[in-house]
Amino acid sequence: MRTKLRWLAAAAALLTGVLLPAAPAAAESNGGVRVMPLGDSITEGTQVPGGYRIGLWQRVTAGGYQVDFVGSQANGPASLGDHDHEGHPGWRIDQIDANIAGWLRTSTPHTVLLHIGTNDILQNHDVAGAPARLSALVDHITGAVPDAEVFVATIIPMGNSGQEAAGRTFNATIPGMVQSKQNAGKHVHLVDMHAALTAADLIDGVHPTAAGYDKMAGTWFTALKSVPGSIGTPGTSAARQLVGAQSGRCADVPGSADGTAVQLQDCAGAPWTPSGNQLTAFGSKCLDASGRGTADGTPVIIWTCSGQANQQWTVGADGTITGVQSGRCLDATGQGTAAGTKLILWTCNGQPNQKWTLRAAS
Template identity: 40%
Template sequence: MCILRSLLATLALTTAACLPTTIAAPTAAGPPVIRVMPLGDSITAGLGSTTDAGYRLPLWNRAAAQSRYRVDYVGSLQAGTVPDRDHEGHRGWKIAEIRAQIDGWVTTAQPTYVLLHIGINDLAWGADPADSAAQLTDLIDRIQARQPGVTILLLGLIPTTQGLQQPAAAYNQRAAAIARPRLHYLGAPALTTAEMTDSLHPNNAGYARIADTLYTELNRREIARQRAAGTPPTAPTGWPRTPR
């Protein structure tokens, strides 16, 4: 009997030693992160807004208020009073200048979405709208060749840009006709003079309207993408991020 009790005690100690002292609670997966590259000129940079973030701040706030996905801005530049300061908005640049650098930017950033708004500087310097639209097409092809599967949201030029209404309309008409997979043209809002800080750049109110236009399409495309992939919506943890 003593031998049996000794064997049972030894077995109990051995079994206890093999069991984990704590059982880890299952961790809930956070929402998917989408990498969004704001790409363009000074309007993408946010010139004219009091935050130096332009549409990027109200767009961030709209995206942070939902739970299906999180936005991670990507780009080689950082600017503005916004939780995520990354972007690819180059003040004063024309389409050809963006195209000359785009391969490296896209390769590094690996965006899920590109928010593209470019061309007003070309027209302001007297470029032909048809030629500018052809350069835009080439830029789009470069982005998609470098990053297959990327979705491009192409925002047209502000149709009420002072002194450039006719060339902007001609450019927008050609931009809207560009047919590429995962390319979606968005008409820019017709901003009033009260929504502009100068002849080219919106103020906070104008940028908020641009952000609404971009968010509506970004949200619609991302929900459709998740549904197609069978990704269920989940609630974010510790979101939005702290400023960096």
């Protein structure tokens, strides 16, 4: 009975999304290949905000690729480097299709990740006609952005046995549809997402657990790597070195634990990735003023990204890096230049120990 109630609550949330779609958010741009995650609440990340996009972002950046998620919606944790998407809870294929032309004009994606059809099954909305609606949607995408790579996923399993059977019937039509588009010369690719998860990966009979979403992320990433150019070329990551003008050494951290001090070291690798006003390391750790301190001498550390103002920095044209919360500059303690010199906040004074350059590793 509890399982049934959880499933009914999930279905109600999906249906509510039809009446109250997520509000649009300001677009976020991180450069790189424009990738549109497109679909319903499973793309939005219901139950686990950010959903598969969290694990996909981590895999893409760790692999040395540079992408820009695009879409009119945005959500997810601070550790997700780009929050944009086109996931609409409760929406069916026809609702996505009714809006797709405008979204494509605005976002101009090079790559589209399409997972849609779950709500057609859950709402019992002309289920027999769902394959034709999906085919038409794919045609509209390829017609609007003919050079884009369009990845069409089978829908993930559902906890209700009757709906799962309908989902399997729907999924069985997708490989032939994709093949027909390929035969017509369109850049359309099949992703068997249903095979990647089981009912045990669902938190409520509809939406994945965090582990389930991560399985989706791995499946998307494998598919993307199989199509050259769909996420660019490895080695064009946004990761940068942070080089001190006075010392010639790099701001670095010897480990990924929260609270690890940032210090000068001989430059090796490129640990920092600019993301908005944050500088991230190890995928989910941010350059941070310890304890949200604002006073001279406050240690600069790394901490799990939270979006707080003490993790926000302004990179100035004069080479200074200034804390948004404190207004103080990133400073090598005592104008030190030796390896191991700790970085702190200090009143901006124009000295070379407060000047930095973000550069790609040579």
